[in-house]
Amino acid sequence: MLSAILVMSGIALVLGGVLGWAAIRFRVEEDPLVDKIDAILPQTQCGQCGYPGCRPYAEAIAKGEADINRCPPGGEEGIRQLAELLGVEPKPLGEGLVHKPKSVAVIDERLCIGCTLCIQACPVDAIVGAAKQMHTVVPELCTGCELCVAPCPVDCIRMEVIKEDISNWKWRYPVVSLTALA
Amino acid sequence: MQDYLLILLGTVFVNNIVMTKMLGLCPFMGVSRKLETSLGMGAATTFVLTLASGLSYLIETHVLGEELRYLRTLSFIVVIAGIVGFTEMFIRKTSPVLFRVLGIYLPLITTNCAVLGIPLLNVQARHGFVESLFFGLGGALGFTLVLVLFAALRERLEAADVPLPFRGSAIALVSAGLMSLAFMGFAGLVK
Numbered sequence: 001m002l003s004a005i006l007v008m009s010g011i012a013l014v015l016g017g018v019l020g021w022a023a024i025r026f027r028v029e030e031d032p033l034v035d036k037i038d039a040i041l042p043q044t045q046c047g048q049c050g051y052p053g054c055r056p057y058a059e060a061i062a063k064g065e066a067d068i069n070r071c072p073p074g075g076e077e078g079i080r081q082l083a084e085l086l087g088v089e090p091k092p093l094g095e096g097l098v099h100k101p102k103s104v105a106v107i108d109e110r111l112c113i114g115c116t117l118c119i120q121a122c123p124v125d126a127i128v129g130a131a132k133q134m135h136t137v138v139p140e141l142c143t144g145c146e147l148c149v150a151p152c153p154v155d156c157i158r159m160e161v162i163k164e165d166i167s168n169w170k171w172r173y174p175v176v177s178l179t180a181l182a
Numbered sequence: 183m184q185d186y187l188l189i190l191l192g193t194v195f196v197n198n199i200v201m202t203k204m205l206g207l208c209p210f211m212g213v214s215r216k217l218e219t220s221l222g223m224g225a226a227t228t229f230v231l232t233l234a235s236g237l238s239y240l241i242e243t244h245v246l247g248e249e250l251r252y253l254r255t256l257s258f259i260v261v262i263a264g265i266v267g268f269t270e271m272f273i274r275k276t277s278p279v280l281f282r283v284l285g286i287y288l289p290l291i292t293t294n295c296a297v298l299g300i301p302l303l304n305v306q307a308r309h310g311f312v313e314s315l316f317f318g319l320g321g322a323l324g325f326t327l328v329l330v331l332f333a334a335l336r337e338r339l340e341a342a343d344v345p346l347p348f349r350g351s352a353i354a355l356v357s358a359g360l361m362s363l364a365f366m367g368f369a370g371l372v373k
Contacts, residue, residue, distance in 0.1 A: 004250055011241070011257055015264035022268050026275035 033062045040081045042073045045123040046145030053123070061086070069094045073143070103159045104142040105149065109134050111156035118148035118157060186316045191371070193320030199296045200328045201365035206296030210329060211354060213287050220333035222280050223287055224326025226269060228319065230291050231300060233265050234258075235318025238301035239311050258301050266292045296325055332361065 037058040049070035051057040060066035083090035129135030
């Protein structure tokens, strides 16, 4: 009886020691703040903030290199949450960044020459097509980031605002505009 | 040397832990959707299983002995849980990508019954230390082999025209059964 208790506690002690040592030896230098910021960002990976995606932007915010108001898709609600998390004053969206109504890219298929440039630009793989074949946008996947508009050599991509209908309407948050408060 | 080679061959093909003993079916069905994750899972399981067979042999012979035999399952589980915790920290440090790919399946190696089954089979078969290690390694390699094969199969199945009532887990279980039958073909390999 006693030996059983001794053996089990011995095994537990040894394993606990090894795990404790491993926790120190293999400690991962990871900022938990980055994950929290990344969770607030809208994950559109649009790059309008000037960083190649939401996670790099989150890392830049955590390091203090970037301001919190560089994310148009997140809107004022996003800035408000970031300000709350980081304990700073919320501020209006940065200059040159505007919050646009939600829209999707539409390719004019008569004009498309099949150059695949927009496919390479799309951060969420929402454009289908192959070289010298007509391309088209999968509207369910499109985040409306407009990154595909600029590369198109024949200007056949336009942004269309998504109209509200019964399938996508929802209650609006009662938000007061930050610019009005300032 | 030949003995060890035979143990390895035998556990990988003839007495494959998943296909003939039906151990470790949970990760076999759970992680086999994609080829990459199945490879990562196989590698992690191989590491854990080999270490677990070696350590459990040492515990069985040098710590427990005859009179404390009844603590076998208990102590093996504790050891396995410890090794899995260690592996998790190690992978997190060395390969964050693999860590993210494996996700929840990494801590779930603890509950992979193959990982407990092989040390227990080792004791039952009265294997020595090196034999235990090879038995563990072979079992894990067999597990990896089957997992990868099955993942490849399931990637094909995704595109196949499966009748509606069979879609998803049903067809996966049916093909696992067929695969098990196919592995019976190895029965005469080692004489």
